[in-house]
Amino acid sequence: MTLDASCIFCKIVRGEIPSFKVYEDDKTLAFMDINPGNPGHCLAIPKFHSENIFTAPDEWVAATMATTRRIARAVQMTLMPYGMNIVQANGPGAKQSVMHLHVHVLPRGRDDGLLLNWGLKPGNMDEIKALAERIRANLPRN
Numbered sequence: 001m002t003l004d005a006s007c008i009f010c011k012i013v014r015g016e017i018p019s020f021k022v023y024e025d026d027k028t029l030a031f032m033d034i035n036p037g038n039p040g041h042c043l044a045i046p047k048f049h050s051e052n053i054f055t056a057p058d059e060w061v062a063a064t065m066a067t068t069r070r071i072a073r074a075v076q077m078t079l080m081p082y083g084m085n086i087v088q089a090n091g092p093g094a095k096q097s098v099m100h101l102h103v104h105v106l107p108r109g110r111d112d113g114l115l116l117n118w119g120l121k122p123g124n125m126d127e128i129k130a131l132a133e134r135i136r137a138n139l140p141r142n
């Protein structure tokens with residue numbers, strides 16, 4: 001596992017800053033986004049610091065995508081959203097704001113008006129925590 005001392009997502013992996021975890025295994029972590037585009041917005045990350053899809057080794061991308069699908073299915077079961085976008089940004093030009101590879105699981109509401117770059121608006125932490133618990137309860141067990 002290679003982590004970066006100053007990266008905010010590496011700090012979350014190390015438990016140095018808190019997060020509402022949804023799923024964790026040896027290679028990946030999934031947690032709630034604190035600026036949710038919509039309720040249930042989660043992020044999946046590798047426990048390996050690389051900036052983006054271009055630089056991350058295949059094994060870490062593969063593990064992150066497996067976790068993405070796992071939590072996407074749990075979010076789907078929990079919220080039955082109108083739709084769901086799986087989004088991943090590379091570089092400031094794509095509005096990537098945290099330079100540690102991550103995949104957004106973003107539930108959609110009917111006519112919710114979300115654009116590709118939906119902006120960062122702080123969510124209600126109690127609501128986010130409660131949703132994390134509901135999503136965790138719908139993860140497949142194995």
Ligand code: 5GP
Binds near residue numbers: 032096099120
């Ligand atoms: P990006 O803009 O790079 O595609 O996505 C980064 C995401 O990380 C944003 O949606 C932002 O809300 C989220 N984020 C930034 N800092 C934190 C944090 O400290 N905790 C959590 N849970 N999410 C964060």
Ligand code: ZN
Binds near residue numbers: 048050
């Ligand atoms: Zn990092």
